[in-house]
Amino acid sequence: MLRTYARQMTSARRLARFRRSFTEVDEETATLRQAKRRLLVEQVSREIVENLVVTGSENPTVQSILSSLNREFGEQFQFQYPPAAIDLQVFRMTDQGAREVTGAEKQAVFKRLWEITLDKVSDTML
Template sequence: MANNPAEIRNMLRTYGKQLTNAKRLARFRRALKMSESVDVVTISRQARRRELIEKISREIIENLIVSGNENPVVSDILEQLELDFGERYLFEYPLDGSDVQVLKESAEGVIDLPPEEKSVIMNRLWEITLEKVDRTML
Protein backbone atom coordinates (compact mmCIF):
# COMPACT_ATOMS: atom_id res chain seq x y z
CA MET A 1 0.00 0.00 0.00
CA ALA A 2 1.22 3.51 -0.78
CA ASN A 3 2.44 5.45 2.25
CA ASN A 4 3.82 8.43 0.39
CA PRO A 5 1.35 11.37 0.32
CA ALA A 6 2.29 12.11 -3.31
CA GLU A 7 1.45 8.54 -4.30
CA ILE A 8 -1.86 8.70 -2.47
CA ARG A 9 -2.70 12.03 -4.17
CA ASN A 10 -1.78 10.55 -7.54
CA MET A 11 -3.94 7.49 -6.88
CA LEU A 12 -6.90 9.68 -5.84
CA ARG A 13 -6.44 11.88 -8.92
CA THR A 14 -6.50 8.75 -11.12
CA TYR A 15 -9.67 7.50 -9.41
CA GLY A 16 -11.21 10.94 -9.86
CA LYS A 17 -10.48 10.90 -13.59
CA GLN A 18 -11.95 7.42 -13.90
CA LEU A 19 -15.06 8.56 -12.06
CA THR A 20 -15.40 11.62 -14.30
CA ASN A 21 -15.09 9.43 -17.38
CA ALA A 22 -17.72 7.02 -16.04
CA LYS A 23 -20.13 9.90 -15.42
CA ARG A 24 -19.47 11.25 -18.91
CA LEU A 25 -20.23 7.84 -20.42
CA ALA A 26 -23.42 7.57 -18.39
CA ARG A 27 -24.60 10.99 -19.63
CA PHE A 28 -23.68 10.00 -23.18
CA ARG A 29 -25.66 6.76 -22.92
CA ARG A 30 -28.69 8.63 -21.54
CA ALA A 31 -28.47 11.11 -24.41
CA LEU A 32 -28.27 8.26 -26.93
CA LYS A 33 -31.34 6.55 -25.47
CA MET A 34 -33.29 9.80 -25.56
CA SER A 35 -32.27 10.56 -29.15
CA GLU A 36 -33.27 7.16 -30.57
CA SER A 37 -36.94 8.03 -30.82
CA VAL A 38 -36.48 11.45 -32.45
CA ASP A 39 -38.25 11.90 -35.80
CA VAL A 40 -36.35 13.25 -38.78
CA VAL A 41 -37.00 16.98 -39.19
CA THR A 42 -35.72 19.20 -41.95
CA ILE A 43 -34.13 22.40 -40.62
CA SER A 44 -32.27 25.27 -42.22
CA ARG A 45 -28.53 25.38 -42.57
CA GLN A 46 -28.28 28.16 -39.97
CA ALA A 47 -30.38 26.16 -37.50
CA ARG A 48 -28.18 23.09 -38.04
CA ARG A 49 -25.08 25.22 -37.46
CA ARG A 50 -26.56 26.64 -34.26
CA GLU A 51 -27.48 23.14 -33.08
CA LEU A 52 -23.95 21.92 -33.77
CA ILE A 53 -22.43 24.92 -31.99
CA GLU A 54 -24.60 24.24 -28.93
CA LYS A 55 -23.73 20.53 -28.98
CA ILE A 56 -19.98 21.24 -29.14
CA SER A 57 -20.28 23.92 -26.46
CA ARG A 58 -22.15 21.54 -24.16
CA GLU A 59 -19.46 18.90 -24.70
CA ILE A 60 -16.72 21.42 -23.91
CA ILE A 61 -18.41 22.53 -20.70
CA GLU A 62 -19.44 19.08 -19.48
CA ASN A 63 -16.24 17.25 -20.31
CA LEU A 64 -13.20 19.32 -21.18
CA ILE A 65 -13.53 22.16 -18.68
CA VAL A 66 -14.47 19.88 -15.80
CA SER A 67 -11.69 17.40 -16.55
CA GLY A 68 -9.06 20.17 -16.54
CA ASN A 69 -8.05 19.48 -20.13
CA GLU A 70 -5.16 21.64 -21.39
CA ASN A 71 -6.92 22.32 -24.69
CA PRO A 72 -6.21 25.82 -26.16
CA VAL A 73 -9.93 26.47 -26.68
CA VAL A 74 -10.66 25.58 -23.06
CA SER A 75 -7.77 27.78 -21.90
CA ASP A 76 -9.14 30.73 -23.93
CA ILE A 77 -12.63 30.24 -22.49
CA LEU A 78 -11.36 30.09 -18.91
CA GLU A 79 -9.11 33.13 -19.45
CA GLN A 80 -12.08 35.13 -20.76
CA LEU A 81 -14.18 34.06 -17.78
CA GLU A 82 -11.37 35.12 -15.45
CA LEU A 83 -11.10 38.50 -17.22
CA ASP A 84 -14.86 39.06 -17.01
CA PHE A 85 -15.13 38.36 -13.28
CA GLY A 86 -11.60 39.01 -12.03
CA GLU A 87 -11.58 35.63 -10.26
CA ARG A 88 -10.25 32.18 -11.09
CA TYR A 89 -12.86 29.42 -11.10
CA LEU A 90 -12.59 25.65 -10.94
CA PHE A 91 -15.25 23.25 -12.19
CA GLU A 92 -15.71 19.67 -10.99
CA TYR A 93 -18.34 16.99 -10.58
CA PRO A 94 -18.92 15.87 -6.98
CA LEU A 95 -18.57 12.19 -6.11
CA ASP A 96 -22.32 11.83 -5.53
CA GLY A 97 -23.00 12.41 -9.25
CA SER A 98 -24.92 15.67 -8.91
CA ASP A 99 -24.48 18.78 -11.06
CA VAL A 100 -21.16 20.45 -11.66
CA GLN A 101 -19.65 22.40 -8.76
CA VAL A 102 -18.24 25.86 -9.37
CA LEU A 103 -15.39 26.64 -7.00
CA LYS A 104 -13.61 29.96 -6.58
CA GLU A 105 -10.00 30.37 -5.59
CA SER A 106 -9.69 32.87 -2.75
CA ALA A 107 -7.21 33.88 -0.07
CA GLU A 108 -8.85 31.41 2.33
CA GLY A 109 -8.54 28.60 -0.23
CA VAL A 110 -11.06 27.11 -2.62
CA ILE A 111 -14.71 27.87 -1.78
CA ASP A 112 -17.97 26.55 -3.25
CA LEU A 113 -20.16 29.26 -4.78
CA PRO A 114 -23.73 29.91 -3.66
CA PRO A 115 -26.41 28.91 -6.22
CA GLU A 116 -27.10 32.48 -7.39
CA GLU A 117 -23.44 33.20 -8.15
CA LYS A 118 -22.99 29.75 -9.69
CA SER A 119 -25.88 30.46 -12.05
CA VAL A 120 -24.32 33.76 -13.17
CA ILE A 121 -20.93 32.09 -13.74
CA MET A 122 -22.44 29.14 -15.65
CA ASN A 123 -24.51 31.47 -17.86
CA ARG A 124 -21.47 33.56 -18.72
CA LEU A 125 -19.42 30.39 -19.29
CA TRP A 126 -22.11 29.19 -21.72
CA GLU A 127 -22.10 32.53 -23.59
CA ILE A 128 -18.30 32.61 -23.86
CA THR A 129 -18.19 28.99 -25.04
CA LEU A 130 -20.88 29.59 -27.68
CA GLU A 131 -19.02 32.66 -28.97
CA LYS A 132 -15.69 30.83 -29.06
CA VAL A 133 -17.08 27.76 -30.85
CA ASP A 134 -18.99 29.96 -33.33
CA ARG A 135 -15.83 31.93 -34.16
CA THR A 136 -13.69 28.82 -34.63
CA MET A 137 -16.16 26.84 -36.78
CA LEU A 138 -15.99 27.03 -40.55
Protein backbone atom coordinates (compact mmCIF):
# COMPACT_ATOMS: atom_id res chain seq x y z
CA MET A 1 0.00 0.00 0.00
CA LEU A 2 2.82 2.41 0.82
CA ARG A 3 4.56 1.57 -2.47
CA THR A 4 1.39 2.35 -4.40
CA TYR A 5 1.03 5.63 -2.52
CA ALA A 6 4.69 6.52 -3.26
CA ARG A 7 4.15 5.81 -6.98
CA GLN A 8 1.05 7.99 -7.00
CA MET A 9 2.96 10.83 -5.32
CA THR A 10 5.79 10.52 -7.84
CA SER A 11 3.33 10.55 -10.72
CA ALA A 12 1.51 13.55 -9.26
CA ARG A 13 4.78 15.53 -8.96
CA ARG A 14 5.72 14.61 -12.52
CA LEU A 15 2.32 15.74 -13.83
CA ALA A 16 2.54 18.98 -11.84
CA ARG A 17 5.96 19.75 -13.37
CA PHE A 18 4.61 18.94 -16.84
CA ARG A 19 1.57 21.20 -16.38
CA ARG A 20 3.73 24.05 -15.06
CA SER A 21 6.17 23.82 -17.97
CA PHE A 22 3.26 23.64 -20.42
CA THR A 23 1.61 26.82 -19.05
CA GLU A 24 4.95 28.65 -19.06
CA VAL A 25 5.39 27.81 -22.74
CA ASP A 26 1.87 29.05 -23.45
CA GLU A 27 2.59 32.36 -21.71
CA GLU A 28 5.86 32.74 -23.62
CA THR A 29 4.12 31.93 -26.89
CA ALA A 30 1.38 34.48 -26.17
CA THR A 31 3.99 37.12 -25.33
CA LEU A 32 5.92 36.37 -28.52
CA ARG A 33 2.75 36.56 -30.60
CA GLN A 34 1.85 39.93 -29.08
CA ALA A 35 5.35 41.26 -29.76
CA LYS A 36 5.24 40.02 -33.39
CA ARG A 37 1.81 41.54 -33.89
CA ARG A 38 2.93 44.88 -32.43
CA LEU A 39 5.95 44.94 -34.76
CA LEU A 40 3.78 44.11 -37.75
CA VAL A 41 1.26 46.82 -36.83
CA GLU A 42 4.09 49.35 -36.55
CA GLN A 43 5.59 48.26 -39.88
CA VAL A 44 2.26 48.56 -41.73
CA SER A 45 1.56 51.90 -40.01
CA ARG A 46 4.96 53.22 -41.06
CA GLU A 47 4.25 52.27 -44.69
CA ILE A 48 0.87 53.99 -44.55
CA VAL A 49 2.27 57.20 -43.08
CA GLU A 50 5.37 57.36 -45.28
CA ASN A 51 3.79 56.33 -48.58
CA LEU A 52 0.02 56.11 -48.78
CA VAL A 53 -0.91 59.28 -46.88
CA VAL A 54 1.38 61.35 -49.09
CA THR A 55 0.16 59.90 -52.39
CA GLY A 56 -3.51 60.48 -51.56
CA SER A 57 -4.36 56.79 -51.76
CA GLU A 58 -7.96 55.70 -52.26
CA ASN A 59 -7.44 52.94 -49.68
CA PRO A 60 -10.38 52.95 -47.23
CA THR A 61 -8.08 52.66 -44.23
CA VAL A 62 -6.02 55.65 -45.37
CA GLN A 63 -9.19 57.65 -46.04
CA SER A 64 -10.49 56.76 -42.59
CA ILE A 65 -7.22 57.85 -40.96
CA LEU A 66 -7.19 61.18 -42.77
CA SER A 67 -10.85 61.89 -42.07
CA SER A 68 -10.32 61.12 -38.36
CA LEU A 69 -7.32 63.45 -38.26
CA ASN A 70 -9.16 66.23 -40.08
CA ARG A 71 -12.22 65.86 -37.83
CA GLU A 72 -10.11 65.92 -34.70
CA PHE A 73 -8.27 69.11 -35.64
CA GLY A 74 -11.24 70.64 -37.44
CA GLU A 75 -9.11 71.41 -40.48
CA GLN A 76 -8.11 69.83 -43.77
CA PHE A 77 -4.47 68.69 -43.95
CA GLN A 78 -2.36 67.74 -46.92
CA PHE A 79 0.94 65.84 -46.66
CA GLN A 80 3.72 65.88 -49.22
CA TYR A 81 7.41 65.40 -49.79
CA PRO A 82 8.84 68.44 -51.62
CA PRO A 83 11.39 67.59 -54.35
CA ALA A 84 14.47 68.92 -52.52
CA ALA A 85 13.42 68.13 -48.93
CA ILE A 86 13.88 65.01 -46.88
CA ASP A 87 11.16 65.56 -44.29
CA LEU A 88 7.45 65.21 -44.85
CA GLN A 89 5.69 68.56 -44.91
CA VAL A 90 2.21 69.27 -43.60
CA PHE A 91 -0.02 71.89 -45.18
CA ARG A 92 -3.25 73.28 -43.78
CA MET A 93 -5.82 73.97 -46.46
CA THR A 94 -7.42 77.41 -45.94
CA ASP A 95 -9.50 79.82 -48.01
CA GLN A 96 -6.28 81.64 -48.93
CA GLY A 97 -4.64 78.40 -50.08
CA ALA A 98 -2.25 75.90 -48.56
CA ARG A 99 -0.24 77.11 -45.55
CA GLU A 100 2.63 75.09 -44.11
CA VAL A 101 2.30 73.83 -40.54
CA THR A 102 5.55 74.12 -38.59
CA GLY A 103 7.01 73.74 -35.11
CA ALA A 104 5.09 72.29 -32.21
CA GLU A 105 1.83 72.18 -34.15
CA LYS A 106 3.48 70.06 -36.86
CA GLN A 107 4.77 67.66 -34.21
CA ALA A 108 1.29 67.45 -32.67
CA VAL A 109 -0.25 66.63 -36.07
CA PHE A 110 2.41 63.97 -36.77
CA LYS A 111 2.01 62.46 -33.32
CA ARG A 112 -1.76 62.25 -33.65
CA LEU A 113 -1.47 60.91 -37.22
CA TRP A 114 0.78 58.13 -35.94
CA GLU A 115 -1.54 57.28 -33.03
CA ILE A 116 -4.63 57.18 -35.25
CA THR A 117 -2.78 55.04 -37.80
CA LEU A 118 -1.64 52.55 -35.15
CA ASP A 119 -5.19 52.26 -33.80
CA LYS A 120 -6.78 51.80 -37.23
CA VAL A 121 -4.21 49.23 -38.38
CA SER A 122 -4.48 47.32 -35.11
CA ASP A 123 -8.29 47.28 -35.36
CA THR A 124 -8.27 46.01 -38.93
CA MET A 125 -5.59 43.32 -38.43
CA LEU A 126 -6.54 39.79 -37.59
